[in-house]
Amino acid sequence: MNWQAVKSIYVFEMARFFRTLMQSFLSPVISTSLYFVVFGAAIGSRIDQVDGVSYGAFIVPGLIMLSVMTQAISNASFGIYFPKFIGTVYELLSAPVNFLEIVIGYVGAAATKAMFIGVVILATSALFVDLEIQHPVAMLAFMVLTCLSFSLLGFIIGIWAKNFEQLQLVPLLVVTPLVFLGGSFYSISMLPPIWQTITLFNPVVYLISGFRWAFFGLADVPIGLSLLAIAGFTALCLGVIWWIFKTGWRIRS
Amino acid sequence: MAMVEIRDLRKKYDGGFEALKGVNLDIEEGEILALLGPNGAGKTTLISTICGITLPSSGQITVGGNDVIEAYRAARNLIGLVPQEINLEPFEKVINTVRFSRGLFGKPRNDALIENILKKLSLWDKRNSRVMELSGGMKRRVLIAKALSHEPRVLFLDEPTAGVDVELRRDMWDTVAELKRDGVTIILTTHYIEEAEAIADRVGVINSGEILLVEDKASLMSRMGQKELRIDLVDPVAEIPSALGEFELSLEDEGKTLLYAYDSAAERSGIGRLMAAVAGAGLQVRDVATSQNSLEDIFVGLVANQQEAAQ
Ligand SMILES: Nc1ncnc2c1ncn2[C@@H]1O[C@H](COP(=O)(O)OP(=O)(O)O)[C@@H](O)[C@H]1O
Ligand SMILES: [Mg+2]
Numbered sequence: 001m002n003w004q005a006v007k008s009i010y011v012f013e014m015a016r017f018f019r020t021l022m023q024s025f026l027s028p029v030i031s032t033s034l035y036f037v038v039f040g041a042a043i044g045s046r047i048d049q050v051d052g053v054s055y056g057a058f059i060v061p062g063l064i065m066l067s068v069m070t071q072a073i074s075n076a077s078f079g080i081y082f083p084k085f086i087g088t089v090y091e092l093l094s095a096p097v098n099f100l101e102i103v104i105g106y107v108g109a110a111a112t113k114a115m116f117i118g119v120v121i122l123a124t125s126a127l128f129v130d131l132e133i134q135h136p137v138a139m140l141a142f143m144v145l146t147c148l149s150f151s152l153l154g155f156i157i158g159i160w161a162k163n164f165e166q167l168q169l170v171p172l173l174v175v176t177p178l179v180f181l182g183g184s185f186y187s188i189s190m191l192p193p194i195w196q197t198i199t200l201f202n203p204v205v206y207l208i209s210g211f212r213w214a215f216f217g218l219a220d221v222p223i224g225l226s227l228l229a230i231a232g233f234t235a236l237c238l239g240v241i242w243w244i245f246k247t248g249w250r251i252r253s
Numbered sequence: 254m255a256m257v258e259i260r261d262l263r264k265k266y267d268g269g270f271e272a273l274k275g276v277n278l279d280i281e282e283g284e285i286l287a288l289l290g291p292n293g294a295g296k297t298t299l300i301s302t303i304c305g306i307t308l309p310s311s312g313q314i315t316v317g318g319n320d321v322i323e324a325y326r327a328a329r330n331l332i333g334l335v336p337q338e339i340n341l342e343p344f345e346k347v348i349n350t351v352r353f354s355r356g357l358f359g360k361p362r363n364d365a366l367i368e369n370i371l372k373k374l375s376l377w378d379k380r381n382s383r384v385m386e387l388s389g390g391m392k393r394r395v396l397i398a399k400a401l402s403h404e405p406r407v408l409f410l411d412e413p414t415a416g417v418d419v420e421l422r423r424d425m426w427d428t429v430a431e432l433k434r435d436g437v438t439i440i441l442t443t444h445y446i447e448e449a450e451a452i453a454d455r456v457g458v459i460n461s462g463e464i465l466l467v468e469d470k471a472s473l474m475s476r477m478g479q480k481e482l483r484i485d486l487v488d489p490v491a492e493i494p495s496a497l498g499e500f501e502l503s504l505e506d507e508g509k510t511l512l513y514a515y516d517s518a519a520e521r522s523g524i525g526r527l528m529a530a531v532a533g534a535g536l537q538v539r540d541v542a543t544s545q546n547s548l549e550d551i552f553v554g555l556v557a558n559q560q561e562a563a564q
Contacts, residue, residue: 008356087340094304095357096326
């Protein structure tokens with residue numbers, strides 16, 4: 001392994017993040033606050049509690065997941081798309097690095113940034129509501145795995161995309177709806193039975209449910225299923241990346 | 254063993270276009286090889302295939318004895334590439350992008366070395382500027398600094414002086430000469446014949462994906478030393494008078510012109526004796542002119558031959 005190269009890619013990518021640190025920090029703080037104002041105050045005044053948890057606290061895991069997933073995807077997809085777009089990818093292709101090292105560098109950096117955002121949102125939320133995390137280790141593990149797997153997905157999208165529209169397409173048309181409909185802001189049990197069944201086909205439900213369990217010990221689906229879902233999703237992304245690596249798809253002509 | 258060995262290299266792009274049609278080429282350690290060819294000849298494709306940016310369709314390439322596919326790490330460790338296009342991260346500082354390149358090649362950080370490279374390329378004052386603030390010529394220097402940052406033994410320069418001002422071109426040639434002194438093997442592509450003449454040890458001519466010729470610049474130059482004397486006669490002749498037999502003349506323009514090929518570098522050109530013999534044979538001379546083969550003539554001739562052969 002060329003760890004020096006992995007480190008260089010990671011540091012270089014993080015530098016992009018630090019150049020806009022204020023923006024990276026402020027935007028999740030502001031958007032989280034807005035969510036609390038809108039959802040917490042407006043809806044929370046009607047929904048008092050969900051399964052014994054105040055509505056304000058209930059939405060925190062979903063809020064974090066929503067941002068972490070979208071941030072991981074956009075960071076990772078942009079990270080690898082940009083060199084393709086401006087042509088600096090020639091350097092990655094002609095360097096003594098393999099695809100795995102490139103993936104670790106870019107995905108690691110994207111996951112770190114997403115993790116940072118997740119922590120900022122968690123801290124901001126703690127200003128608005130009382131939070132008690134029942135399973136902190138599981139909470140952390142879920143967050144790290146989500147950051148990693150969605151960064152992997154983002155990396156695939158970045159390799160696949162041929163223009164900026166395509167880069168936005170998957171996050172906008174697929175991921176955001178799945179996250180919103182995945183129980184970020186409500187419990188599945190609040191839906192009519194038919195929608196409960198349909199919702200179970202949404203993979204994001206399992207991630208959010210597991211993450212929420214780590215906070216409150218409440219889950220829409222068994223925690224084992226949630227773990228399986230995140231592991232399966234990560235494995236799927238790794239498989240696709242391995243295939244890309246094998247074939248040079250959309251990287252080497 | 255040559256530093257770079259290319260055997261039967263073919264490259265067919267996805268669309269079906271064959272950009273390299275069985276290239277064979279050996280590049281010796283420490284030499285400067287200029288690859289000369291018109292736009293679309295396949296120069297960039299050839300370099301990209303050696304460096305790992307493009308996959309070969311068939312054939313074999315080794316660099317320093319390492320197969321560029323099987324032993325890509327060992328091969329690429331030896332290679333520095335200055336691409337044709339100015340591909341640089343616009344928002345990054347000059348020094349960071351150069352450091353990044355070194356790290357990518359697995360080399361530990363070495364600030365003294367980077368400082369040295371930047372100073373040589375007159376980039377040291379600009380080290381903290383963002384790439385986008387630099388002029389075109391300066392950006393090209395950054396590309397060179399990146400390629401040199403990991404101390405390559407083989408350096409590819411893809412049209413390094415295209416669209417570059419005279420001063421930078423001279424600087425670039427000096428840099429190349431200095432690298433050669435350090436034993437670096439250098440391959441540069443160009444479509445400026447003067448550039449090949451100025452710095453190369455050997456010249457390769459490539460057109461339509463085929464190498465038409467690879468020759469020592471010196472022997473190419475001696476071929477170019479061939480000159481031609483045209484003697485226009487007042488009255489045409491039916492055949493070359495036997496008195497002029499030793500000069501191996503040829504007749505043109507319906508007998509109005511005598512052509513004499515000679516080596517300008519030779520001690521005696523034979524022109525004096527020829528003119529005396531012409532007068533002795535009773536021929537009246539209207540005019541004389543001399544012309545010299547240039548690398549350009551050779552080049553154009555090669556390309557024309559290739560096109561004829563293809564038809
Ligand atoms: N990615 C590609 N896909 C298809 N054809 C290509 C590609 N890159 C180059 N070509 C074609 O291959 C030929 C050689 O191109 P190139 O190697 O760039 O030539 P040069 O560098 O000598 O100008 C050209 O006809 C060009 O159009
Ligand atoms: Mg070219």
